[in-house]
Amino acid sequence: MPADLSWLLRKEALVGAGVVVLAASGAAAWYLLQASVLTIAVAPRDGTEPELIKAYADALDSAGEGVRLRILSFDDVRESAAALQDGRADLAVVRPDVLLPTNGLTLAILRDQAMIVASPDHAPIQEFPKLAGKRLGIAAHREADFALLKSLLGYYGLTPEMDAGGPSRDRTVHLVRVDQEAVGASFRDRRIDAFVSIIAPSAPKALALIGAVRSVARHGKVAFVAVEDDGAVIERFPRLQSVTVPGGLFGGDPKLPADDVKTVGASYRLMARATLSRAVAADITQQFFEKRTAAAAKTDAAEYIQAPAYDTTAAATSARIPIHPGAIDYFEREQHGFVERYGDTLYLLGAIAGGLVSVLAWIRQRLAALRRERIDEIMDRLLALIGLARAASSARALDGLAAEVDGLAADAVRYARERDPDARTMSALSIAIETARATLADGRRRIAPSPFDRSPPEASALARIPREAPPR
Numbered sequence: 083m084p085a086d087l088s089w090l091l092r093k094e095a096l097v098g099a100g101v102v103v104l105a106a107s108g109a110a111a112w113y114l115l116q117a118s119v120l121t122i123a124v125a126p127r128d129g130t131e132p133e134l135i136k137a138y139a140d141a142l143d144s145a146g147e148g149v150r151l152r153i154l155s156f157d158d159v160r161e162s163a164a165a166l167q168d169g170r171a172d173l174a175v176v177r178p179d180v181l182l183p184t185n186g187l188t189l190a191i192l193r194d195q196a197m198i199v200a201s202p203d204h205a206p207i208q209e210f211p212k213l214a215g216k217r218l219g220i221a222a223h224r225e226a227d228f229a230l231l232k233s234l235l236g237y238y239g240l241t242p243e244m245d246a247g248g249p250s251r252d253r254t255v256h257l258v259r260v261d262q263e264a265v266g267a268s269f270r271d272r273r274i275d276a277f278v279s280i281i282a283p284s285a286p287k288a289l290a291l292i293g294a295v296r297s298v299a300r301h302g303k304v305a306f307v308a309v310e311d312d313g314a315v316i317e318r319f320p321r322l323q324s325v326t327v328p329g330g331l332f333g334g335d336p337k338l339p340a341d342d343v344k345t346v347g348a349s350y351r352l353m354a355r356a357t358l359s360r361a362v363a364a365d366i367t368q369q370f371f372e373k374r375t376a377a378a379a380k381t382d383a384a385e386y387i388q389a390p391a392y393d394t395t396a397a398a399t400s401a402r403i404p405i406h407p408g409a410i411d412y413f414e415r416e417q418h419g420f421v422e423r424y425g426d427t428l429y430l431l432g433a434i435a436g437g438l439v440s441v442l443a444w445i446r447q448r449l450a451a452l453r454r455e456r457i458d459e460i461m462d463r464l465l466a467l468i469g470l471a472r473a474a475s476s477a478r479a480l481d482g483l484a485a486e487v488d489g490l491a492a493d494a495v496r497y498a499r500e501r502d503p504d505a506r507t508m509s510a511l512s513i514a515i516e517t518a519r520a521t522l523a524d525g526r527r528r529i530a531p532s533p534f535d536r537s538p539p540e541a542s543a544l545a546r547i548p549r550e551a552p553p554r
Contacts, residue, residue: 363408
């Protein structure tokens with residue numbers, strides 16, 4: 083039997099294997115129970131999202147949850163979306179109309195933004211085509227907001243142009259930069275005819291803007307520009323979304339708006355890479371809604387988080403901006419427990435462990451069989467040596483046979499020390515060794531004559547001297 087495998091049969095080896103298995107099991111359990119740390123790309127740097135995500139990250143850390151956030155900050159949502167797309171982040175704040183990652187799936191809507199175009203009642207503008215030749219105040223300082231406004235104006239055949247004080251043209255809309263604090267003054271000075279903002283309708287800033295427009299209205303009324311054909315606009319620009327500003331949202335007497343106002347807008351979304359496991363995606367989605375109260379204590383932006391709307395699971399996963407299956411699991415209360423979540427992994431580990439145990443058992447059985455074969459070989463050789471000893475005719479031959487018997491006896495001793503052989507096997511082996519040695523002793527006595535059978539040397543010498551004839 084190969085000597086380099088004999089250690090597998092020793093108790094020390096078996097104990098060591100047990101320790102290794104236990105250590106591996108402990109390491110696997112530790113790994114499975116560790117918190118999942120997800121990298122999230124956040125933008126814009128001057129928006130509400132960085133503060134919002136930081137509030138959630140702190141809430142997760144404080145609660146010791148099984149999922150944590152590592153924040154990567156970017157200046158623009160195009161950069162955060164790119165970080166998700168090229169694999170630098172697991173999650174990202176994304177504005178789909180700016181850049182929709184090819185591997186991005188929605189977990190939650192961080193905030194919906196609507197394009198709100200308002201004017202005072204003494205010079206009301208209620209349709210987009212009526213903006214032709216008008217001066218439109220805009221507080222947007224982000225390129226994405228300009229791009230959205232340009233797309234919508236272009237749909238109605240209007241051309242936006244930054245106001246330079248030149249003459250008005252029929253299909254041109256003059257854009258005038260206006261600070262939020264100067265909206266009322268700009269209307270009073272006739273610098274603008276209407277004001278546009280791309281903002282969450284219920285945000286405090288939106289309420290303040292509409293309040294500024296109301297302050298210059300003669301009868302406290304405000305006109306809103308509606309996008310009646312919003313379905314066609316969305317079909318043309320599929321990454322935008324329809325938004326309805328509910329009547330009375332801005333309060334007042336009379337209420338503002340008087341009726342629901344249909345418009346379009348964009349959304350800031352929390353998106354995950356498509357390869358993120360359903361279980362982890364469900365966990366992080368759950369945490370964003372369950373920790374909303376804790377996050378809202380630090381920022382009002384947490385109040386605007388909502389689930390993406392969908393009718394059926396098929397509609398959610400096949401939408402133009404699809405929802406992650408893990409988020410759907412949470413929304414439909416189909417989250418899995420530990421066993422269900424890691425069942426496949428545990429089953430695979432169990433199968434591998436079972437296979438390894440079977441292989442080790444086979445090796446151990448095979449080595450034991452080889453050991454038994456070796457004992458059988460020793461006994462067969464001892465029986466053969468007994469026959470050879472009886473037929474030996476010289477002391478040299480008997481010495482060689484004796485040396486071989488001693489070697490076989492040493493092999494038997496080593497076997498007995500490494501294993502725990504049964505008594506019957508060792509008894510038979512002992513009998514064979516003693517018989518072989520007894521036969522060798524008989525052979526030596528047979529070859530070496532007894533001193534009683536040999537003639538004295540002097541007698542032999544005298545016998546060889548020729549006798550003289552007696553004298554006659």
